[in-house]
Amino acid sequence: MIKKIFIIAAVLLMVLSFSACEIKNGNKTQNKPEYSFTQKETVVFNYFKDKIPDFNFDNEPVERYRDGISYTFSVTCSQNEFKKYVKKLKNNGFEQNTVEAETYFSADTDDGFFVEATYVGDMLTVFVKKT
Numbered sequence: 001m002i003k004k005i006f007i008i009a010a011v012l013l014m015v016l017s018f019s020a021c022e023i024k025n026g027n028k029t030q031n032k033p034e035y036s037f038t039q040k041e042t043v044v045f046n047y048f049k050d051k052i053p054d055f056n057f058d059n060e061p062v063e064r065y066r067d068g069i070s071y072t073f074s075v076t077c078s079q080n081e082f083k084k085y086v087k088k089l090k091n092n093g094f095e096q097n098t099v100e101a102e103t104y105f106s107a108d109t110d111d112g113f114f115v116e117a118t119y120v121g122d123m124l125t126v127f128v129k130k131t
Contacts, residue, residue: 048128051113053088057081070129079103082119085126089115 048071049063061075077085086105090098094107094115103119108131116127 048113048130051092051109052115052126052128053085053092055081055085055088070127072125072127074123074125076122077119077124078122079119082117082124085124086117089117 048065052071057075057077059076061073063071063073065071082103086100089105089107093109093111094113096108096110098107099105104117106114106116108114112131114129114131118125
């Protein structure tokens with residue numbers, strides 16, 4: 001007798017579970033569970049990008065941010081363009097603790113920014129961070 005009651009209860013539970021997830025076509029509703037998603041936003045600290053001067057390169061630079069730690073871009077250019085960009089960096093305030101060579105430049109600003117510009121082959125890479 002207990003087995004019969006258990007089987008009837010299981011069948012009733014199964015019937016109720018089917019009716020709880022009603023799916024109907026046409027103009028009728030479709031009950032589905034609701035999901036909520038949260039998206040993690042990465043905050044980009046534009047003061048790195050705003051600190052370095054703009055320069056019109058022939059192609060688009062490849063840019064990278066490291067979650068508020070640094071900003072880097074790489075772009076193809078000529079050595080003459082590299083030298084012009086170094087002049088722009090100096091005019092933008094990068095004049096403290098300067099290290100300069102034919103294909104390398106690094107310096108700090110009064111307000112605590114560090115830049116490193118490296119020219120290898122036909123590729124300029126610029127790295128900026130807050131010190």
